[in-house]
Amino acid sequence: xxxxxxxxxxxxxxxxxxxxxxxxxxxxxxxxxxxxxxxxxxxxxxxxxxxxxxxxxxxxxxxxxxxxxxxxxxxxxxxxxxxxxxxxxxxxxxxxxxxxxxxxxxxxxxxxxxxx
Amino acid sequence: xxxxxxxxxxxxxxxxxxxxxxxxxxxxxxxxxxxxxxxxxxxxxxxxxxxxxxxxxxxxxxxxxxxxxxxxxxxxxxxxxxxxxxxxxxxxxxxxxxxxxxxxxxxxxxxxxx
Numbered sequence: 001x002x003x004x005x006x007x008x009x010x011x012x013x014x015x016x017x018x019x020x021x022x023x024x025x026x027x028x029x030x031x032x033x034x035x036x037x038x039x040x041x042x043x044x045x046x047x048x049x050x051x052x053x054x055x056x057x058x059x060x061x062x063x064x065x066x067x068x069x070x071x072x073x074x075x076x077x078x079x080x081x082x083x084x085x086x087x088x089x090x091x092x093x094x095x096x097x098x099x100x101x102x103x104x105x106x107x108x109x110x111x112x113x114x115x116x
Numbered sequence: 117x118x119x120x121x122x123x124x125x126x127x128x129x130x131x132x133x134x135x136x137x138x139x140x141x142x143x144x145x146x147x148x149x150x151x152x153x154x155x156x157x158x159x160x161x162x163x164x165x166x167x168x169x170x171x172x173x174x175x176x177x178x179x180x181x182x183x184x185x186x187x188x189x190x191x192x193x194x195x196x197x198x199x200x201x202x203x204x205x206x207x208x209x210x211x212x213x214x215x216x217x218x219x220x221x222x223x224x225x226x227x228x229x230x
Contacts, residue, residue: 031216042120042205042220043160050215058217090159094216104150104209105218107159 003027004108006091012114019078021111023091025071031094032074033105034058034066036087043090049074081115088112118143122206122221129196129228137191137224139180139206147210149173149182149189150218154203163191163204196228 003026013019023032031050035043035058045058047066055066063085065077078085092105123138141149148167152160164173169184178193189206206221 033217035218040222042207042222043218044220045217048215048217056215092160092218104162104165105216106162107152109159 004091004093004106006089006108006111008111009109010112012116013081015082015115016080019081019113021076021089021091021113023074023076023108025074025093027093027095027106028071029093029095030071031105032068033092033094034064034074034076035090035092036060037090037110038087046076046089078113081113083115086113086115118147118208118210118219120206120208120219120221122204122224124222124224126225126227129226131198131228131230132195133228135191135193135196135200135226137204137206137226139189139191139221141187141189141206141208143187143208143210145210146184147208149180150207150209151178151180151189151191152205152207152220154205154223156202160205196226198228198230201226201228 005024007022033048034046037043044060049055049068067075089111091108094105119142121140150165151163153163154160164175166173166182172181180189180191203223203225205223207218
């Protein structure tokens with residue numbers, strides 16, 4: 001199994017509060033991603049990182065920010081949580097750039113976030 | 117933009133039945149195609165992949181062939197088991213600079229009954 005740890009695994013928070021989710025990898029991969037999973041939508045990309053301090057927006061980035069100060073850690077922050085951000089959040093890593101093109105991504109176990 | 121469309125589920129089959137889950141895509145150029153599987157309460161696991169036209173990906177009895185002429189990547193298995201019950205996602209990877217971003221279909225739930 002790819003060495004990816006997400007924390008926390010479950011969280012309930014109130015509307016308007018900030019929330020930070022953490023993704024930690026032990027594979028030293030350059031690329032890391034945050035996706036959210038919602039019924040009927042599959043998974044959608046929130047933000048991704050292609051190196052320390054190098055990040056970019058995905059398809060559904062509004063209301064989210066990310067930071068990557070170390071290769072192994074990629075943080076996702078909800079600045080002011082809303083009920084529409086209730087979802088399951090997955091972190092993924094990829095050896096892209098260290099292996100042939102178009103390699104697959106490996107996913108963490110997910111964080112179930114409920115905003116009440 | 118790029119997109120992936122999967123057949124709607126849920127799909128309910130009896131054990132040992134033949135499985136097909138349809139997947140079609142829209143993309144420029146030559147994306148890589150993937151099938152991921154998600155068992156209850158778990159993350160996504162790569163099931164198989166194909167990186168160019170006419171490639172066949174296979175794993176654990178599942179197969180899918182990259183058909184560029186029909187822009188499809190249908191998942192098949194000859195004889196399903198109860199343990200195959202899961203959600204299956206078709207995905208493609210294609211982006212400028214090869215950033216590895218995945219575009220997913222909406223997922224298809226498979227339930228296999230004994």
